[in-house]
Amino acid sequence: MRLWLSKNSEVALREQLATQIILGIISEDLKPDQRLPSTRELARRFRIHPNTVSAAYRDLAKRGWVEARRGSGIYVRDQAGAAEPGEAIELDRLVSTLFQIARQKGYSVAEIRSRVERWLSMQPPDHFLVVERDPELRDILVAEIEEATGLHAIGAAPDEYTDQARLEGAAVVRLQGKAQEAESALGREATCLMLRLRSIQSQLKAESRLTSDKLVTVVSGWAEFLKWARTVLVAAGVEPAAISLCDRSAAGWQKGLRSSELVITDALTARLLPSGCRARVFRIIADSSLDELRRLNESSQTSRVKRV
Numbered sequence: 001m002r003l004w005l006s007k008n009s010e011v012a013l014r015e016q017l018a019t020q021i022i023l024g025i026i027s028e029d030l031k032p033d034q035r036l037p038s039t040r041e042l043a044r045r046f047r048i049h050p051n052t053v054s055a056a057y058r059d060l061a062k063r064g065w066v067e068a069r070r071g072s073g074i075y076v077r078d079q080a081g082a083a084e085p086g087e088a089i090e091l092d093r094l095v096s097t098l099f100q101i102a103r104q105k106g107y108s109v110a111e112i113r114s115r116v117e118r119w120l121s122m123q124p125p126d127h128f129l130v131v132e133r134d135p136e137l138r139d140i141l142v143a144e145i146e147e148a149t150g151l152h153a154i155g156a157a158p159d160e161y162t163d164q165a166r167l168e169g170a171a172v173v174r175l176q177g178k179a180q181e182a183e184s185a186l187g188r189e190a191t192c193l194m195l196r197l198r199s200i201q202s203q204l205k206a207e208s209r210l211t212s213d214k215l216v217t218v219v220s221g222w223a224e225f226l227k228w229a230r231t232v233l234v235a236a237g238v239e240p241a242a243i244s245l246c247d248r249s250a251a252g253w254q255k256g257l258r259s260s261e262l263v264i265t266d267a268l269t270a271r272l273l274p275s276g277c278r279a280r281v282f283r284i285i286a287d288s289s290l291d292e293l294r295r296l297n298e299s300s301q302t303s304r305v306k307r308v
Contacts, residue, residue: 003017003020003042003048004020004045005022005048006018006104007048009100009101010100010104010106011097011100011101013046013048013052013056014052014055014059015056015093015097016058016097017042017052018056018059018060019093019094020098021060021065021066022060022090022094022244022250023058023067023094025065025076030076030283031076031176032077033075033076033078034075034076035073035074035075036057036073036074036075036076038045038073038074039053039054039057039074048244048251053167057074061074062087063090064077065077070123076277084094087182089196096115099112101133101256110300118239125170125171125296126151126169126170127151127152127153127154127169127170128142128145128149128151128152128153128154128170128171128172128173128293129153129154129155129156129167129170129171129172129173130142130145130154130155130156130173130174131155131156131157131158131172131173131174131192132152132157133156133157133158133159134222134224135155135157136221136222136223136225137222137224137225137284138155139165139221139268139287140154140222140225140266140267140268140284141153141155141173141175141195141284142154142285143266143267143268143269143271144267144283144284144285144290145173145285145290145293148290148293148294148296149290149293149294150297151293151297154170155266165225170284171193171293171296172192172193173192173193173194173195173293174192174193174194174195174249175194175195176194176195176196176197193286193289193292193293193296194284194289195286195289196286196288197284197285197286198283198284198285198286198287199286207235213244214235214242214246214261214262215246215259215260215261216238216242216243216260216261216262216263216264217243217245217246217247217256217257217260217262217263217264218230218233218243218244218245218246218264218265219245219246219247219253219263219264219265219269219273220246220247220248220255220265220266220269220270221248221249221266221268222266223280225248225266226245226247228245228282228284229264230243230245232282237254244260246267246273252271254273256272257273257277258276258277259272260277260278261267261278262279262280263277263278263279263280263281264279264282265279265280265281265282266281266282266284267281267283267284
């Protein structure tokens with residue numbers, strides 16, 4: 001990897017060197033376990049004091065980018081795994097250095113902003129944003145999407161979009177039939193993916209083998225789910241008297257669930273059930289819509305790989 005330093009820059013030599021090494025690691029020009037030039041070698045190459053290079057290396061080691069191996073030298077650390085605390089500060093330093101270098105090369109603020117905005121517009125979505133007014137339903141949709149795609153999802157009501165920064169990097173999704181509400185909140189220029197509802201017939205088919213006299217408990221934090229699931233079960237032949245409805249917001253709601261023949265629940269509540277429950281998840285989103293979201297996620301990942 002080629003390095004360059006400007007002694008006339010307002011940016012300290014140590015920071016210039018550290019930033020370029022970080023950018024090399026991020027872009028994979030510098031590979032994990034790759035040995036970096038020695039302190040003496042860089043000091044001689046750029047005619048700077050060895051202490052400047054040593055300080056840059058110490059700073060990079062402290063921030064987790066490189067590691068010193070006794071008697072061997074400085075090596076690039078493997079960056080796989082969870083992000084380190086202070087990542088936002090790290091990003092701020094990178095952006096600040098980018099702007100300083102660009103300004104020194106004669107680019108105007110308008111030119112820099114235009115190119116940054118162009119690159120941002122080319123980035124694939126990195127999360128789903130679920131638009132739904134009902135908070136309980138919204139949380140269930142988020143849980144189903146994350147489970148199906150493996151991509152992070154967040155939710156918000158239509159009237160919570162006062163800060164457009166929340167839309168950055170998001171693929172916006174909403175339930176079928178709520179286009180007007182979403183357009184009003186997001187603006188007609190924003191594109192929303194429509195989520196189709198799961199067929200009631202498919203739910204009935206899945207429950208066709210239930211016995212009619214065994215206790216079935218429906219548990220959820222969304223009141224409409226309790227009513228909907230009960231309707232499906234009755235239509236499948238389960239006696240109404242054998243159906244127990246349990247509100248997840250009630251104290252002690254988990255008690256007694258193991259005694260039920262079957263627990264019907266939503267994707268969010270399923271994560272909170274006590275062990276030993278025989279549970280079945282009734283999902284809201286149709287398989288066809290979940291497949292569409294998976295394809296979007298897969299294409300986004302492929303796009304990221306190609307851009308690296």
